[in-house]
Amino acid sequence: MSPTGAEVIRKIRSQVEEVDPSEVREHLGNGVVLVDVRESEEWDAGHIPGAKHVPRGYLESRIEGAVADRDQRVVVYCASGQRSALAANTLREQLGYGNVASMNGGITLWKDRGYDVEVPKSLTKEQRERYSRHLLVPEIGLEGQTKLLEAKVLLLGAGGLGSPTALYLAAAGVGTLGIVDDDEVDLSNLQRQVIHTTDRIGVPKVDSAEESIKAINPGVDVRKYQVRLYASNIMEIIEGYDVIVDGVDNFPTRYLLNDATVRLGIPVVSASILGFDGQLSVFAPHEGPCYRCLYPVPPPADMAPSCGANGVLGVLPGTMGLLQATEVIKLVTGAGEPLIGRLLLYEALGATFTELKVRRDPECAICSKDPSEISDDELGVFPDYEAFCAAAG
Numbered sequence: 001m002s003p004t005g006a007e008v009i010r011k012i013r014s015q016v017e018e019v020d021p022s023e024v025r026e027h028l029g030n031g032v033v034l035v036d037v038r039e040s041e042e043w044d045a046g047h048i049p050g051a052k053h054v055p056r057g058y059l060e061s062r063i064e065g066a067v068a069d070r071d072q073r074v075v076v077y078c079a080s081g082q083r084s085a086l087a088a089n090t091l092r093e094q095l096g097y098g099n100v101a102s103m104n105g106g107i108t109l110w111k112d113r114g115y116d117v118e119v120p121k122s123l124t125k126e127q128r129e130r131y132s133r134h135l136l137v138p139e140i141g142l143e144g145q146t147k148l149l150e151a152k153v154l155l156l157g158a159g160g161l162g163s164p165t166a167l168y169l170a171a172a173g174v175g176t177l178g179i180v181d182d183d184e185v186d187l188s189n190l191q192r193q194v195i196h197t198t199d200r201i202g203v204p205k206v207d208s209a210e211e212s213i214k215a216i217n218p219g220v221d222v223r224k225y226q227v228r229l230y231a232s233n234i235m236e237i238i239e240g241y242d243v244i245v246d247g248v249d250n251f252p253t254r255y256l257l258n259d260a261t262v263r264l265g266i267p268v269v270s271a272s273i274l275g276f277d278g279q280l281s282v283f284a285p286h287e288g289p290c291y292r293c294l295y296p297v298p299p300p301a302d303m304a305p306s307c308g309a310n311g312v313l314g315v316l317p318g319t320m321g322l323l324q325a326t327e328v329i330k331l332v333t334g335a336g337e338p339l340i341g342r343l344l345l346y347e348a349l350g351a352t353f354t355e356l357k358v359r360r361d362p363e364c365a366i367c368s369k370d371p372s373e374i375s376d377d378e379l380g381v382f383p384d385y386e387a388f389c390a391a392a393g
């Protein structure tokens with residue numbers, strides 16, 4: 001006769017190491033990873049600070065993302081200690097985790113003891129529904145969505161790259177979107193700048209972008225800067241933003257942006273496109289290389305869209321802009337591995353992605369310095385730009 005469910009659970013519990021909440025509390029942060037295996041709604045109602053959330057139903061597929069090292073001490077908890085015992089057993093017997101325990105009594109006993117519980121901020125009913133597909137992804141969830149709603153992201157350019165980036169970041173619920181663009185919508189933009197429409201030709205791009213953003217998500221706070229970036233205004237515009245999305249098409253602004261963001265410690269998600277080729281990287285000041293580490297002098301002339309009008313496949317900025325939006329969401333939520341120290345090259349005709357490692361240059365003119373030593377006079381200065389553009393013809 002098959003054993004009953006209760007018998008199986010009893011047997012498993014007798015084989016799993018169980019620890020008391022007081023012991024868990026004592027070792028929190030000391031090389032112990034605490035994993036909450038409850039459902040998302042339970043996690044959202046309150047969890048142990050510092051715990052990682054891997055619902056039991058996702059244990060096999062997600063645990064490696066939360067605990068990469070199988071020799072790591074892992075303590076699993078649930079509401080009462082039953083589901084966590086089963087999860088601990090799965091981790092040990094089927095997934096090869098060697099040092100796993102289940103917290104006795106679960107978070108219920110933890111709370112009874114008066115220990116700290118963290119309750120994430122709640123969303124409105126409308127927000128819960130709007131972002132429900134994010135809430136279902138464990139890497140984002142309520143915590144990640146809250147971070148997105150509180151995030152301030154600045155888009156440089158509401159053009160080919162900025163259009164898809166702005167639309168998707170607005171849809172994703174980024175709370176504040178700043179847009180810097182001094183241009184007006186032109187008929188020749190519409191082949192790729194999908195945030196603008198035919199009836200808005202002649203309208204400032206910042207106004208057109210705001211209209212589209214608000215139509216998708218009225219909750220987004222749009223801040224418009226209908227200016228060009230100069231050394232004289234860049235610091236006051238970018239200060240206070242969490243992430244900057246670089247979709248500018250000229251090298252002087254790229255260098256200026258790099259220097260100012262290194263000084264302020266703001267990460268930049270940078271992309272460029274030409275013809276059928278795109279490139280993408282994340283420049284996180286002092287954590288990875290900066291734009292100048294990659295290009296101490298401007299790149300070769302054939303990658304220099306700033307020297308005049310160049311052709312581009314209309315969908316290419318869509319592809320690259322959405323990769324940028326993805327990196328922004330990762331930086332804001334802390335999910336995954338951002339593209340720091342890596343340059344991603346996309347070649348549309350061959351349908352190939354290539355990744356190159358980029359290292360910090362210890363001699364870098366900007367990021368090798370202490371941020372406070374980067375002077376106003378140095379911002380955006382780089383060698384021989386005039387000569388370089390002339391050579392590009």
Ligand SMILES: [Zn+2]
Nearest residue numbers: 290293364367
């Ligand atoms: Zn550098």
